[in-house]
Amino acid sequence: MSVDGRAVTEAVAGLPLAGNEEGLIPAFGLYLTRHYAPYYNAVSYAYLHHARDEGDASLAKARAALVEAGHICAFNTFGGIMLSQEWEAVVAPMIEERADWMYGIVAVVNALGWGRWSVEDLSQDEMRIAVADSYESTGYLAEHGESELGGVCFLATGGVAGLMNLLYHGDITNRPALNPTYYAELFGNDAGFAAEEIVCRAAGADRCEFVARRQ
Amino acid sequence: MSPDPEVVLMRDCLGGERVVEIELADGLRRDALERLDGSGTLMVLDSLPKPFARYDRPGFFLLTGIVGERRVRFTMRLAHRDRAEETALAVARELAA
Numbered sequence: 001m002s003v004d005g006r007a008v009t010e011a012v013a014g015l016p017l018a019g020n021e022e023g024l025i026p027a028f029g030l031y032l033t034r035h036y037a038p039y040y041n042a043v044s045y046a047y048l049h050h051a052r053d054e055g056d057a058s059l060a061k062a063r064a065a066l067v068e069a070g071h072i073c074a075f076n077t078f079g080g081i082m083l084s085q086e087w088e089a090v091v092a093p094m095i096e097e098r099a100d101w102m103y104g105i106v107a108v109v110n111a112l113g114w115g116r117w118s119v120e121d122l123s124q125d126e127m128r129i130a131v132a133d134s135y136e137s138t139g140y141l142a143e144h145g146e147s148e149l150g151g152v153c154f155l156a157t158g159g160v161a162g163l164m165n166l167l168y169h170g171d172i173t174n175r176p177a178l179n180p181t182y183y184a185e186l187f188g189n190d191a192g193f194a195a196e197e198i199v200c201r202a203a204g205a206d207r208c209e210f211v212a213r214r215q
Numbered sequence: 216m217s218p219d220p221e222v223v224l225m226r227d228c229l230g231g232e233r234v235v236e237i238e239l240a241d242g243l244r245r246d247a248l249e250r251l252d253g254s255g256t257l258m259v260l261d262s263l264p265k266p267f268a269r270y271d272r273p274g275f276f277l278l279t280g281i282v283g284e285r286r287v288r289f290t291m292r293l294a295h296r297d298r299a300e301e302t303a304l305a306v307a308r309e310l311a312a
Contacts, residue, residue, distance in 0.1 A: 011263050024230075026277050026290055031228060085279050085288060089260070089267035177226075 002096040008107035011090045028084040030077060037113070041139030044154065052149065063154065067195075070158015071165075071187050078105055078159065079166050079178045101167055102127070114156070120209075124168050129160050131208045137201035146204055151197030153208050160210040161195035162187075169193055169214075190215045220307035222300060223286070233299040235289045237307045242283040243268065247310045276302065 017025050017032065025032040044066055051062030081087055082105055091104035099122055106117045106129070115134035119127065136153040151157070166172040169192040176182050186192055195212035199205035224236040248257055248268055255272035259282060266282040275295055280287035287307065291299035 014262070015260070015267075016258060016269065020271070020273065020277075026271075029234070029279075029288065029290075031230060031232070085281055085286075086267060088284070089263045089265040089281050093264035 003091065003094045003100045003103040003107060005103060005107035005110070008091055008094070008104060009110045012086075012108050012111035015086060028077075028081040028086050030080040030084070032077075037135040038139055038143075040155075041136060041143065044136075045140060045144060045152070048149070048152070049144075059149075066154035067158040067161075070155040070160075071162050072158075072183075073155060074159045074162020074166065075183050075186065076178060078109075078163055079172055081105065081108055082166070082172050083175055083178070098167065098173065101173060102163060105163060109159075115208075125214050127160065127164050127212045129210045129212075131156060131210070134201065134208045137208055140202040147200065147202040150203055151200035151208070152202045153197050153200055153210075156208065157195045157197050157210055161193045161212045164193035164195070164212040220304060220311060222304065225300065227296075228290070231293045231296060233291045233296040235291065235299050235303040237287050237289065237303055239285045239287060239307060239311055241311065242285055243280045243287055243310065245282050247312070248282075251306070251309060276306075278306065 015027060017027050019025055019034065025034065048059070048062050048066065051058040082101065087104075091108065095101060095104060102122055103119060106119055109117050113135065116132040118130050120130050121128040131153070134153050134156055136155060140147055140152045165186040170176060170182065170186045192215065193212045194215050195210050197208060197210050199207075199209045201208050218240045220237045220239050222235060223238050224234070226234050228234060245259060245268070248259070248270055251257070251270060252272065255270050258269045260267045265284075268280050268282050270278040274292055276292060277290045278287060287310070289299070289303040289306070291302060295302060
């Protein structure tokens with residue numbers, strides 16, 4: 001690995017990520033929003049709990065939908081970041097091999113307030129990521145106490161799968177257009193990666209851990 | 216005389232802003248950025264591994280690029296999206312002058 005993750009995180013944290021006159025944050029070739037984590041959590045977990053009350057089938061659908069939100073977020077946000085000029089300025093000069101793209105984007109994520117991500121293991125077929133202080137588990141514990149539903153970090157779960165799909169199922173290094181056709185190619189079939197949260201702080205673990213594997 | 220700048224990509228954001236990426240004939244120069252209309256704000260982040268430049272004209276467009284590299288990106292605000300390509304090319308010609 002040739003990416004200096006700390007330097008990347010510090011550089012991204014130093015970028016001018018402030019809202020413009022429209023309240024949007026133009027950065028990484030995207031429009032970011034300064035989003036309130038407790039609000040996203042409140043909406044997600046109200047949905048999850050309502051589905052739980054409806055029965056197992058509804059609960060499974062809710063979980064899948066919340067993870068799908070993570071896939072979409074990863075595709076547009078992480079994919080957009082990896083195609084941006086900020087990426088070219090901050091991360092690309094450190095990249096020597098394909099895996100460096102992963103270490104680079106995880107270092108960028110660590111400047112976004114999602115918790116502290118670390119790649120524990122990475123191959124072209126599997127990735128394990130640990131997250132300390134994930135905002136989803138923090139929010140769940142604060143509002144609902146310990147989870148009786150297992151892991152609750154759905155956006156991160158989708159995000160981890162999305163990263164592998166961008167890098168080892170598709171090929172973000174070839175600068176593809178991030179359009180609906182490419183999304184369907186990466187996520188619309190069983191040929192890509194799926195992720196699961198294997199332990200979650202909201203369910204009693206010290207930290208959250210995720211694994212993404214080819215399906 | 217430098218060849219004309221070339222539009223290499225154009226796409227619309229979900230919110231309707233239009234992105235135009237242009238390849239300059241030569242690398243982006245800091246002095247050329249500093250000569251752009253004074254109503255914008257220029258920021259060059261020299262501390263990054265590559266110097267990232269960002270010129271923002273509120274309500275009009277945002278220009279980003281890396282000093283020394285040829286590709287620049289314009290994000291045209293909604294009110295100006297219909298003239299995105301010609302505006303971006305005009306500014307790119309100013310940068311090349």
